[in-house]
Amino acid sequence: MPLRTRSPFFPLSSPCLVLGDPSPPPSIVPSRPAGRAAAVTPCPPAPPELREQTLVLVKPDAVQRRLVGDVIGRFERRGFKLVAMKLLQVPVLTYSRTQLFPIPQVWEGYNVVRSTRAMVGDTDSAQAAAGTIRGDLSMHVSRNVVHASDSVETASREIGFWFQQNELVAWESGDSQYTYGP
């Protein structure tokens, strides 16, 4: 198979500047003759396929086991962008009056729903492949660390369940040129 050297995502022909970036790397600022104003073009909004979103719920067992950072790190390293997250306190109405602390998150990026399911692994921890979140971090289906939406439609519903629209932060990450750019 021929090696692709250009990004399949973004046919951007000229460098552009991420809005709000106070110090763009020199490589993305067009060079200009002395005395002329810099002609920096703001980046156009990302196309919809790069803005797919999914709901990941870090379950209470993972919060108690201090696995939140591990889960977040995996999504960050994969290249996805965090657009919402909160720590919740959910009372459980049993005689022991326990509290649960789930952390819903919204992650954004290309094919994020399918990629996330692959990263999470099989529902049954014993079947989950090594390298997946459940395959690495969980032993039993009843304490399987995370939940993740299983389709784009489900994601939209589940995001709406856990978050108000104004809790989703639309931000341009400084690395988007490197992740999706030409």
Ligand SMILES: Nc1ncnc2c1ncn2[C@@H]1O[C@H](COP(=O)(O)OP(=O)(O)OP(=O)(O)O)[C@@H](O)[C@H]1O
């Ligand atoms: N036999 C079981 N014993 C204990 N908990 C279970 C069992 N089956 C499912 N669960 C719990 O319910 C959750 C949802 O189960 P369900 O069968 O709907 O899986 P799913 O939503 O398709 O998969 P996933 O949890 O991987 O998103 C599981 O993640 C697990 O935490």
Ligand SMILES: Cc1cn([C@H]2C[C@H](O)[C@@H](COP(=O)(O)OP(=O)(O)O)O2)c(=O)[nH]c1=O
């Ligand atoms: C509380 C908790 C639940 N779970 C899973 C197992 C449960 O089947 C599912 C829903 O939890 P829960 O709401 O406690 O209901 P159930 O009575 O079915 O246990 O989420 C975890 O994986 N980790 C947890 O910390």
